[in-house]
Amino acid sequence: MGLLYTCLKYLVVSLWSIFVIAPFLWAISTSFKDFQSVTNGATYIPWVDFEPTLEGWRALWKSPAKGGVDIVEPFFNSIFVTCAGSLISILLGTLAAYALSRFTFKAGFIRNSDITFFFISQRIMPPVVLAIPFFIMLGKFALLDTLLGLIVVYIVLLMPIAVWIMVDFFNKVPREIDETALIDGCNPYQAFYKVVLPNSIPGIIVAGMFCLIFGWTDFFFSFILTFTEVQLLPVAIVALNSSITPWWSLSAAALVSVAPLIAVAFVVERYLSKGNLSGALK
Amino acid sequence: MNFKHKYLFLLPGLLVLLGILIFPIGFTVRLSLSSWDSFYPALDFIGLDNYVRLFTDDKRFWEAFGRLSLLSLTTVFLQYVIGFSLALMVWKEIVFQRFFRVLFLIPMMTTPVIMTVIWRTFFHESLGPVNDLLSYFDVTPLWLSSELLAKFTVILVEVWQWTPFMFLLLLAGLLSLPKEPFLAASIDGAGPIRTFVYVTFPLMAPISIGAIIIRLIEASKIMDTVYVLTSGGPGTATETSSFYIFIKGLREFQFGYSAALSFTYLIIMIISLTIIAKILVKLMVRGN
Numbered sequence: 001m002g003l004l005y006t007c008l009k010y011l012v013v014s015l016w017s018i019f020v021i022a023p024f025l026w027a028i029s030t031s032f033k034d035f036q037s038v039t040n041g042a043t044y045i046p047w048v049d050f051e052p053t054l055e056g057w058r059a060l061w062k063s064p065a066k067g068g069v070d071i072v073e074p075f076f077n078s079i080f081v082t083c084a085g086s087l088i089s090i091l092l093g094t095l096a097a098y099a100l101s102r103f104t105f106k107a108g109f110i111r112n113s114d115i116t117f118f119f120i121s122q123r124i125m126p127p128v129v130l131a132i133p134f135f136i137m138l139g140k141f142a143l144l145d146t147l148l149g150l151i152v153v154y155i156v157l158l159m160p161i162a163v164w165i166m167v168d169f170f171n172k173v174p175r176e177i178d179e180t181a182l183i184d185g186c187n188p189y190q191a192f193y194k195v196v197l198p199n200s201i202p203g204i205i206v207a208g209m210f211c212l213i214f215g216w217t218d219f220f221f222s223f224i225l226t227f228t229e230v231q232l233l234p235v236a237i238v239a240l241n242s243s244i245t246p247w248w249s250l251s252a253a254a255l256v257s258v259a260p261l262i263a264v265a266f267v268v269e270r271y272l273s274k275g276n277l278s279g280a281l282k
Numbered sequence: 283m284n285f286k287h288k289y290l291f292l293l294p295g296l297l298v299l300l301g302i303l304i305f306p307i308g309f310t311v312r313l314s315l316s317s318w319d320s321f322y323p324a325l326d327f328i329g330l331d332n333y334v335r336l337f338t339d340d341k342r343f344w345e346a347f348g349r350l351s352l353l354s355l356t357t358v359f360l361q362y363v364i365g366f367s368l369a370l371m372v373w374k375e376i377v378f379q380r381f382f383r384v385l386f387l388i389p390m391m392t393t394p395v396i397m398t399v400i401w402r403t404f405f406h407e408s409l410g411p412v413n414d415l416l417s418y419f420d421v422t423p424l425w426l427s428s429e430l431l432a433k434f435t436v437i438l439v440e441v442w443q444w445t446p447f448m449f450l451l452l453l454a455g456l457l458s459l460p461k462e463p464f465l466a467a468s469i470d471g472a473g474p475i476r477t478f479v480y481v482t483f484p485l486m487a488p489i490s491i492g493a494i495i496i497r498l499i500e501a502s503k504i505m506d507t508v509y510v511l512t513s514g515g516p517g518t519a520t521e522t523s524s525f526y527i528f529i530k531g532l533r534e535f536q537f538g539y540s541a542a543l544s545f546t547y548l549i550i551m552i553i554s555l556t557i558i559a560k561i562l563v564k565l566m567v568r569g570n
Contacts, residue, residue: 005474009371009376010376012367012368012371013368013371013372013376013382016364016368016386017382017385017386019442020385020386020388020389020442021385022404023397023400023401023404023442026400026403026404026411027400030403038409039409041408041409041414042409042410042411042413042414042415044411092294092295092298093295095291095292095294095295096291096292096294096295096296098291099288099289099291099292100292102288103288103291103292105288105292115292115296119295119296119299122299122303123499123500124499124502124548124551124552124555125548126502126503126505126523126524126527126544126547127503127505127524128505128524128525128527128528128531128532128544129310129527129544129545129547129548130306131528131531131532132310132313132531132532132537132540132541132544133305133306133307133309133310133313134306136309137305137306137309152302153302155298155299155302156299156302156303159295159298159299163295188287189287192291213390213391216393217391217392217393217394219393219394219395219506220505220506224532233393233396234393234395234396237395237396237399238395238396238399238510240399247403250399250403251400251403254396254397254399254400257393257396258391258392258393258396258397261391261392262388262391262392264391265384265387265388265391266384268387268450269380269383269384269387272383272450272453272454272457273380273383273457
């Protein structure tokens with residue numbers, strides 16, 4: 001029984017690992033191909049199956065006029081929008097979550113849990129429902145096709161995640177901490193800033209990770225709300241897909257876009273193993 | 283502990299969110315009562331005509347909704363079973379434990395549309411590796427252009443992409459379980475299967491319910507994958523609600539009608555998610 005289970009376990013884990021890695025391996029291999037080796041049918045191993053070239057990777061720097069795909073600017077746009085959106089969401093979300101976890105609010109039939117639900121329920125909205133009104137609204141404020149407009153939209157996308165994670169986290173931070181600080185003569189802001197906040201760093205990091213993931217991987221809003229002036233990475237890469245597909249630079253660009261967040265996987269795993277996530281995710 | 287400053291903590295976030303959202307939501311409702319389209323772009327008032335059209339004369343919307351239910355329930359079920367199994371396997375001692383944990387998390391860190399572009403080349407019917415390997419067995423399935431297989435491919439890509447999220451939530455849950463029940467079970471001489479059925483699974487029920495609901499919410503928005511992989515095709519074989527609303531609104535520019543679709547869709551989603559949550563609670567908590 002024990003041996004059988006162990007064998008089965010390693011079999012399943014290995015099979016799933018292969019499934020997880022397969023598209024990446026394919027993309028790495030494809031990124032070194034040229035027109036000839038792509039159109040001759042599937043090939044896998046460089047030097048054996050095909051002659052590798054760096055054309056796909058070089059194209060990432062070249063301007064489109066020279067036959068390149070130029071993803072440098074979209075790359076930095078994406079970083080800027082994701083980070084700005086995440087920071088604002090974390091800031092506002094953490095404050096709101098603290099209030100919802102510590103104080104009681106009453107307005108008619110509305111209680112704390114209703115306000116929390118209002119925040120979180122924004123995730124139910126499919127992007128396509130919001131896209132048209134946002135399109136018209138940003139147009140009115142001349143924010144269409146700008147980074148600022150995208151940041152505004154990303155706040156709606158990310159703040160619910162920050163509130164969701166932080167409310168649960170603050171509920172697990174003992175109330176005595178703030179009460180002691182208040183007795184020691186702190187005012188409520190000092191108590192929050194000097195005592196509660198330092199104790200909440202793991203929660204904030206986890207919430208930040210999730211904001212980064214969901215911000216970085218969004219496609220639909222940047223697809224609808226930007227056109228030519230500003231372009232984010234996913235849109236730039238999907239645009240490649242529609243023309244006569246240059247698989248090699250497409251794969252190279254995809255790998256570049258995926259790389260930054262793989263670092264996030266390592267951080268998430270660290271917090272998971274230390275047991276910090278279990279408090280933050282429920 | 284209660285003081286008047288509490289609003290200073292809550293209000294910035296709440297007001298920003300309300301401020302950004304109130305217009306879109308109100309506008310969607312108002313828009314759904316107008317006939318705004320590309321020929322006649324104005325906010326006139328046509329009463330409930332759009333809704334009448336939707337309920338009496340739009341089979342495509344309801345088919346898309348049925349397809350969405352099928353796709354999202356199937357993917358979330360698969361994600362739950364696979365995610366839970368993987369989480370159980372790397373929960374306790376296994377070689378390269380941290381390596382496997384990181385590896386299993388990676389797909390959710392990647393951008394769905396971008397990975398879908400790669401999957402498209404992966405399942406390409408003449409140049410992709412899958413059909414290249416299968417051609418040794420003399421089969422070359424049409425992964426993206428046959429009605430049944432296109433659905434299968436969408437499910438496969440979704441499972442690849444989002445099983446890690448389920449895995450993460452469930453593993454975090456497993457790691458937070460108390461040790462005593464497991465000790466008691468092993469003292470009673472329960473084997474691994476009995477321990478799972480009588481200890482692990484019941485203890486994990488609340489976390490499982492939360493994870494499934496979160497994933498259902500996210501899965502119901504499925505759109506990026508479909509857009510890149512099949513564009514809803516062949517025909518309408520992989521067209522989901524979001525994608526249909528997208529076609530009506532942003533391809534055919536029937537803003538008024540698509541707003542009615544959006545609003546109806548939202549209401550259906552909220553009701554069905556509440557019902558599903560109730561059923562899950564009953565099944566998982568009472569059943570044990």
